[in-house]
Amino acid sequence: MDARTLAPPIAAADIETVVGAPMSYWRTVAWRLRQDPTTIVAGVLLLLIALAAILAPLIAPHDPSAGSIRLRLAPLGTSSHPLGTDEQGRDMLTRLLWGGRMTLLAGLTPVLVGFLFGTVLGVLAGFVGGHTNTLIMRTMDVFYAFPAVLLAIAISGSLGPGLWNTLISLSIVFVPRVVRVAESATVQVKSLEFVAAARASGSGVWPIMRHHLLPNVLGPVLVFSSTQVSLSIILAAGLSFLGLGVTPPAAEWGLMLNTLRGSIYVNAWVPALPGVAIFLTSMAFNLLSDGLRDAMEIRM
Amino acid sequence: MSAPLLSVRGLRKHFPIRSGLLLRTHAWVRAVDDVSFSVAPEETLGVVGESGCGKSTLARLILRLLEPDAGAVTFLGEDLRSAGRARLKRLRRDMQLVFQDPHASLNPRMTIEDAVAFGLTVHGTARREARARAWRLLERVGLDPRLYGRRYPHELSGGQRQRVNIARALVLDPKLLVLDEPVSGLDKSVQAQVLNLLQELKAERALTCVFISHDLNVIEYVSGRVLVMYLGQVVETGSVDALAESPKHPYTQALFASAPTMDPSRRLERPPITGDPPNPVNPPSGCRFRTRCAYAMPRCAEAVPPPILLASDHAVACYLYDGEAALAPV
Numbered sequence: 032m033d034a035r036t037l038a039p040p041i042a043a044a045d046i047e048t049v050v051g052a053p054m055s056y057w058r059t060v061a062w063r064l065r066q067d068p069t070t071i072v073a074g075v076l077l078l079l080i081a082l083a084a085i086l087a088p089l090i091a092p093h094d095p096s097a098g099s100i101r102l103r104l105a106p107l108g109t110s111s112h113p114l115g116t117d118e119q120g121r122d123m124l125t126r127l128l129w130g131g132r133m134t135l136l137a138g139l140t141p142v143l144v145g146f147l148f149g150t151v152l153g154v155l156a157g158f159v160g161g162h163t164n165t166l167i168m169r170t171m172d173v174f175y176a177f178p179a180v181l182l183a184i185a186i187s188g189s190l191g192p193g194l195w196n197t198l199i200s201l202s203i204v205f206v207p208r209v210v211r212v213a214e215s216a217t218v219q220v221k222s223l224e225f226v227a228a229a230r231a232s233g234s235g236v237w238p239i240m241r242h243h244l245l246p247n248v249l250g251p252v253l254v255f256s257s258t259q260v261s262l263s264i265i266l267a268a269g270l271s272f273l274g275l276g277v278t279p280p281a282a283e284w285g286l287m288l289n290t291l292r293g294s295i296y297v298n299a300w301v302p303a304l305p306g307v308a309i310f311l312t313s314m315a316f317n318l319l320s321d322g323l324r325d326a327m328e329i330r331m
Numbered sequence: 332m333s334a335p336l337l338s339v340r341g342l343r344k345h346f347p348i349r350s351g352l353l354l355r356t357h358a359w360v361r362a363v364d365d366v367s368f369s370v371a372p373e374e375t376l377g378v379v380g381e382s383g384c385g386k387s388t389l390a391r392l393i394l395r396l397l398e399p400d401a402g403a404v405t406f407l408g409e410d411l412r413s414a415g416r417a418r419l420k421r422l423r424r425d426m427q428l429v430f431q432d433p434h435a436s437l438n439p440r441m442t443i444e445d446a447v448a449f450g451l452t453v454h455g456t457a458r459r460e461a462r463a464r465a466w467r468l469l470e471r472v473g474l475d476p477r478l479y480g481r482r483y484p485h486e487l488s489g490g491q492r493q494r495v496n497i498a499r500a501l502v503l504d505p506k507l508l509v510l511d512e513p514v515s516g517l518d519k520s521v522q523a524q525v526l527n528l529l530q531e532l533k534a535e536r537a538l539t540c541v542f543i544s545h546d547l548n549v550i551e552y553v554s555g556r557v558l559v560m561y562l563g564q565v566v567e568t569g570s571v572d573a574l575a576e577s578p579k580h581p582y583t584q585a586l587f588a589s590a591p592t593m594d595p596s597r598r599l600e601r602p603p604i605t606g607d608p609p610n611p612v613n614p615p616s617g618c619r620f621r622t623r624c625a626y627a628m629p630r631c632a633e634a635v636p637p638p639i640l641l642a643s644d645h646a647v648a649c650y651l652y653d654g655e656a657a658l659a660p661v
Binding site (some may be wrong): 056224225229232242243247 | 419424428430439
């Protein structure tokens with residue numbers, strides 16, 4: 032029984048044709064994403080929404096806060112106002128473009144903050160364990176005692192309205208969620224034998240963190256965080272709707288929904304537009320994160 | 332016997348069972364309890380026992396991946412427990428571990444060549460040199476590095492992964508190799524290939540091995556001396572021939588009698604031992620095997636039987652042989 036029977040000698044010239052070049056992890060992820068039409072559509076849609084929001088000052092046809100008393104609640108298709116006007120006669124297309132800036136900012140920032148702080152706290156709790164773990168995780172459980180919406184409203188309510196306070200309150204909502212995912216992933220990876228093997232090689236804490244722990248923990252945390260973006264967008268819009276978020280006259284989808292809600296019997300289509308924008312954006316984020324989850328699956 | 336390479340004295344590890352908000356300990360799992368043995372250079376010591384008897388804990392204690400509660404591990408004449416961080420890091424080059432689970436023992440996000448080279452880079456070898464040495468070892472364990480070097484573990488079979496594990500353990504040129512059930516997760520045919528590879532490498536590199544397994548056939552094949560464990564304690568040690576021909580401890584007898592055999596004359600009507608071992612959280616007093624032992628006497632419950640030397644390298648911890656020690660002095 033020859034030790035080499037599992038790997039018969041192959042001529043050097045054959046190697047490329049037999050195996051090709053094995054792909055790195057991130058190239059595999061990119062390749063899997065490209066195979067998934069739903070994810071591509073969602074990604075392109077998000078790209079367009081983000082571009083429109085970023086370029087709003089350049090492409091918006093009107094001034095977002097300039098209204099006209101004579102042209103209030105103009106229907107869709109009005110000349111020079113293709114998406115109509117709101118209850119103060121301001122151009123809807125312009126306000127939707129400008130509102131996207133706010134909504135995307137208020138939706139993405141808390142998740143980003145949650146991802147950064149949550150990963151650090153969660154990996155710390157999982158890696159150190161013991162009383163550090165108890166302290167961090169039980170503190171996070173306190174935040175878990177309240178439903179996300181209620182917690183965001185409570186914090187925003189006590190801080191007062193405004194963009195900054197919205198960002199702070201939503202960040203506080205998302206940190207504990209990410210901590211939980213990061214902690215459980217860390218505890219699971221830490222107990223695997225390859226970490227023990229690295230320790231047996233004489234490796235210190237940092238090389239183990241960098242090469243063995245983080246590459247296996249960041250993936251699941253990133254995927255989880257991406258699922259939270261749509262929720263964050265809806266919460267941010269919800270806070271504005273309740274008057275706890277962005278203050279008028281700034282354009283924000285949730286706020287627009289609120290101020291237009293009285294006009295729904297006069298012209299039902301125009302007040303629905305910010306809702307459609309919120310729906311499309313959050314659904315695109317959900318589909319994208321689903322695709323990301325499948326593409327980033329780590330095979331053991 | 333020349334001066335031992337590895338010597339273990341009175342090793343003990345009890346794991347606390349913690350619960351509640353304040354993590355209070357309310358029970359202990361007595362995984363390894365007062366285990367002593369030594370391994371001579373270039374010898375292979377087989378450690379055999381049922382699952383849950385503390386074999387894997389023992390492996391991790393030897394390498395100080397776990398801190399023992401009591402006892403000493405002396406490796407190359409040096410007490411491992413008193414070694415400082417830098418010293419321990421140096422000593423770890425000379426003792427390596429091959430793990431049981433070929434799935435969990437390789438980082439899914441690291442290529443094979445990086446996994447093998449990692450140990451070298453930890454000790455300051457330049458990347459290029461580390462990779463070259465990893466390639467040579469992969470070649471030696473039967474994996475063409477040009478084919479497999481840049482692959483990820485999920486692209487390999489169980490046997491191939493175990494070859495990678497062996498390469499990773501050998502890359503630092505250790506003197507001692509602790510193998511924790513290295514072939515248990517593999518098919519029989521692949522087991523044989525991996526075992527033969529290990530035998531070749533052991534001869535080539537003058538390795539000293541501690542080979543842990545629950546499979547007596549494997550143990551008989553690889554080891555010179557065997558140590559039989561039951562519930563965290565050593566019940567018998569001796570050369571593999573002595574144990575196979577005349578096992579003394581009732582547990583060893585049962586173990587050898589229940590091993591699958593091709594020989595019809597050794598076939599059994601009834602299983603020699605039944606039931607599961609008792610819970611290590613609350614082991615029986617005295618001899619831990621007494622609850623399943625056909626020869627249990629009242630005195631077995633009183634104190635743990637000390638090892639009785641029957642021959643120069645055959646010791647048994649059983650009161651049945653009390654008094655025979657005088658016949659075969661040390």
